[in-house]
Amino acid sequence: MLELFTHLADWMAYDLFSLEKETKLAGAVHFFIEDTTKIFFLLAVMIYIIGFGRSYVSPEKVRVWLTGKSRFTGYILAALLGALTPFCSCSSVPLFIAFLSAGIPLGVTMAFLITSPLVNEVAVVLLGEALGLKFTLTYVGTGIALGIIGGFIIDAFKLNKWVEPYVWDIKMPVPENAEDAKGWGWREKYARGEAIDIIKRVWLYVLIGVGLGAGLHGYVPQEWFMEHAGADNPFAVPLAVLAGIPLYANATGIIPVAEVLLNKGVPIGTILAFIMSIVAISLPELLILRKVLKIQMLVFFVVFLFLAFVGVGYSFNIIFGG
Amino acid sequence: MDITVLGKGCSRCESTIHRIEREATVLGVPVQITKITDEVEIIKNGVMTTPAVMIGGKIVHSGGIPSIESVQSWLKK
Numbered sequence: 001m002l003e004l005f006t007h008l009a010d011w012m013a014y015d016l017f018s019l020e021k022e023t024k025l026a027g028a029v030h031f032f033i034e035d036t037t038k039i040f041f042l043l044a045v046m047i048y049i050i051g052f053g054r055s056y057v058s059p060e061k062v063r064v065w066l067t068g069k070s071r072f073t074g075y076i077l078a079a080l081l082g083a084l085t086p087f088c089s090c091s092s093v094p095l096f097i098a099f100l101s102a103g104i105p106l107g108v109t110m111a112f113l114i115t116s117p118l119v120n121e122v123a124v125v126l127l128g129e130a131l132g133l134k135f136t137l138t139y140v141g142t143g144i145a146l147g148i149i150g151g152f153i154i155d156a157f158k159l160n161k162w163v164e165p166y167v168w169d170i171k172m173p174v175p176e177n178a179e180d181a182k183g184w185g186w187r188e189k190y191a192r193g194e195a196i197d198i199i200k201r202v203w204l205y206v207l208i209g210v211g212l213g214a215g216l217h218g219y220v221p222q223e224w225f226m227e228h229a230g231a232d233n234p235f236a237v238p239l240a241v242l243a244g245i246p247l248y249a250n251a252t253g254i255i256p257v258a259e260v261l262l263n264k265g266v267p268i269g270t271i272l273a274f275i276m277s278i279v280a281i282s283l284p285e286l287l288i289l290r291k292v293l294k295i296q297m298l299v300f301f302v303v304f305l306f307l308a309f310v311g312v313g314y315s316f317n318i319i320f321g322g
Numbered sequence: 323m324d325i326t327v328l329g330k331g332c333s334r335c336e337s338t339i340h341r342i343e344r345e346a347t348v349l350g351v352p353v354q355i356t357k358i359t360d361e362v363e364i365i366k367n368g369v370m371t372t373p374a375v376m377i378g379g380k381i382v383h384s385g386g387i388p389s390i391e392s393v394q395s396w397l398k399k
Contacts, residue, residue, distance in 0.1 A: 058371070058385060059371050060371065060385075087385070088332055088371070088372065088386070090329060090331070090332035090334070090335065090372055091329075091370065091371045091385070094361050094365050094371070095371065097361065097362070097370075098365060098370035101365070172366070172368060173367075173368040193386075197386075197387065288330070291361060292361075
């Protein structure tokens with residue numbers, strides 16, 4: 001069914017704009033039209049469908065589900081729920097305090113906070129389109145595993161001392177849920193609202209990302225990538241992760257670029273490590289968390305994710321490099 | 323009518339305020355919007371996901387931009 005978008009791009013690039021086939025410009029324009037139309041279609045449809053599922057979970061419910069669980073169950077459940085539960089990054093501090101004040105261990109709380117931004121529906125839809133099912137599942141599995149491992153380490157090393165002390169004293173009143181009667185009408189409206197809201201927020205990044213991808217696709221020769229980011233360059237993985245740290249806001253835009261990188265022969269581990277670094281490590285969000293976490297914890301957080309992503313990059317290059 | 327919007331000034335919080343102001347103008351209801359941006363204050367009001375809306379000391383919405391229908395229903399009360 002998605003060939004429809006290839007035909008649309010064929011028609012627009014070669015007939016409407018009368019571009020000569022096989023030229024660099026035609027290749028770039030064709031890529032841009034095909035990818036933008038396909039991505040917007042997939043985002044609208046998939047986020048609408050996923051929205052129904054997401055209407056059953058909320059951070060408030062996760063808090064209830066995680067309260068009183070054993071640590072072991074807690075890490076796994078928190079990371080899994082983190083993958084499913086959306087929350088605006090500006091909610092991370094209230095959410096953090098609310099989890100701790102319910103007696104949820106710090107490691108379990110952090111497992112949720114690590115996985116939630118890493119595995120989100122926009123990234124999953126775009127990855128599925130760009131890299132296929134196998135690598136998308138690998139990405140999701142890795143994101144959940146990193147949350148579990150990160151949470152476990154934080155508790156194992158008793159890093160509670162790196163939480164600002166005042167946080168432990170805050171008592172949160174039991175939230176009253178105003179919208180409890182949730183029928184299908186409500187879920188449909190929620191799903192539709194999510195799809196519209198997300199597309200409104202990401203459309204520009206998608207255009208920029210696909211534009212960049214189209215430029216790379218059409219104009220940068222494969223040899224350039226092989227030389228700089230190919231399997232033979234042992235520093236490609238750490239450099240990709242480092243480069244991803246300041247590139248936060250373009251998370252949506254980078255996945256269309258990833259598709260081109262893969263086609264140009266950049267190994268998949270390097271690409272996944274790069275994407276994870278962009279999606280998960282964001283300096284503005286870390287600064288928001290400074291309100292509740294001491295600077296040591298933020299440094300630990302960044303170092304852990306950096307090492308984890310580099311490890312992920314090298315391992316997947318070996319596993320899938322064959 | 324006094325309406326409090328809780329949230330740390332992200333774009334969704336701003337959108338929530340704009341939506342309330344717009345619907346209030348349409349319905350001709352005078353509103354006074356107060357913002358709570360401090361996370362600890364937000365938590366003490368029983369809110370963990372923002373933006374949230376509080377009217378008459380009661381949280382009527384949390385965790386996203388409220389729908390136009392919800393905003394209208396608050397203003398008509």
